[in-house]
Amino acid sequence: MKKYPYLIIALVIFITGCKESPSELLDSYIYVQKEGRVKEDWQVVWQDDFNNSELDTSKWTKIPPNQADWGKHMTNDPQCYGLSDGKLYLKGIVNPDTVNDPRPFLTGGVYTKGKFAFQYGKIEIHAKLECAQGAWPAMWMLAEQKKYGKYPRNGEIDIMEHLNFDEIIYQTTHSYYTLGLKEKENPPHHGTAKVDINQFNTYGLEWYPDKLVFTLNGKETFRYPRVEGVDPSQWPYDQPFYVLIDQQLGGSWVGKVKPEDLPVQMIVDWVKVYQ
Template identity: 70%
Template sequence: MVLLAAATAFSACKVTERSGTKNYIYVQKKGRENKQWKLVWQDDFNEKSLDTSKWTRIPPGGSAWDAHMSSNDACYRLDNGLLYLRGIINPDTSVDKRPYLTGGIWTKGKFAFQYGRIEIRAKLECAGGAWPAMWMLAEQNKYGKYPRNGEIDIMEHLNRDSIIYQTTHSYYTLDLKQTEHPPHFGTAKLNPLEFNTFGISWYPDKIVFQLNGKDTFTYPRVTGVDPSQWPYDQPFYILIDQQLGGSWVGKINPADLPVQMIVDWVKVYQ
């Protein structure tokens, strides 16, 4: 096991440059984009509790996606190598007056990467108002306030849909309304009640979205347009969360709760 760990560390050093506090930012070395991927970071959720060296429970916020985020233990469970992120009816509104609570984790301040491939194997449960998401935000403030640093949505699922959405957001798409030059999102069909592998392959000139190892949608870097079209030249951190409600997904049906996203593993290659 010691030799295996040493070999893994050595191979990681060959493909990535690490920086930041405790070397948590992984930047793929130049020229690696056309070579074979090597595993540089992963979590199989095999421990009895969440690995806090890698993840933090997402705190509540003022946006639709994090309006119900909570650190309440009822929203989290680790069992037999699976992480359960739950959307529930709040069991005690005397402490927290919000009617619903949701679980989510992020690697902010603990792991971020620039270029490479991420894959997340998970199963999505369905419910009215359910909005499970896997996505990425910039770790460093290179270009200014959101949305100037961009957003990469590996997967978003709504209600009981048989499709997922895979999207990029930026100042270029949101403020300049350049959503078709190039198209900034795609959809892919799936059975949400089965385990699926969601991912992207991220290059200096394109982001290739994937489902179960197959390419589904590509967002390219375009020349001759506003530079805000490509803020994806910096490290991003990972978010995985079981969201509820909001104007896009619609009203929450309490009769459908609890609802869960069940995560098997997360792997990052460079």
């Protein structure tokens, strides 16, 4: 009789192992959701709980500096990164060495470019945001393969942006349709949601072939639908996107940085992607 429990366990393991994957895997790192899964349960296909002592470089790369408002202070300086107690700390600081690097501020951010991308599914990021004048933490997505050409032709999905000491977050889509053709109301391309900035919150996006559904703590906050009969550039969201999470500082939207408010940080508990 003792052998039967082991047979049952073996059977459960076998059935679990045979469960059909929700994804088609391209180039070993791009997860494309299989068709016909709209009514299926979500399955986790990729995640990071930040339980290691160092950043998992098989999943993430520190974002290099660039000339955009959001990226001009990005750095790989260890002072802008921390990992402890199962959390990733992305920091914005006053630059302590402007002799070797003349930038007044330094910021930390990570992305999955070239290491993980997905097309359709759900992403959730559990994190806490700190506030400062000029702080602009963001969680967002860009196209991995640039199917339609140069930015903004491939679109941008901003899961969460927060400014200064606001009690709201912004959730937005950008594309040639919204930026080049200025079509920002057909349909509306952004929404806001009230947030308790003193708590950890779960910022999310459910991505379908015909709509983007933005969420906060599991509840829908804004929806961007695919619209028929308009310029095709309205929907560049039919290709794989990668993930960016960064503690930005300064820029034309958020305003000037107040050095006395620094350092400031975004604390990321976990990231999960489902299909």
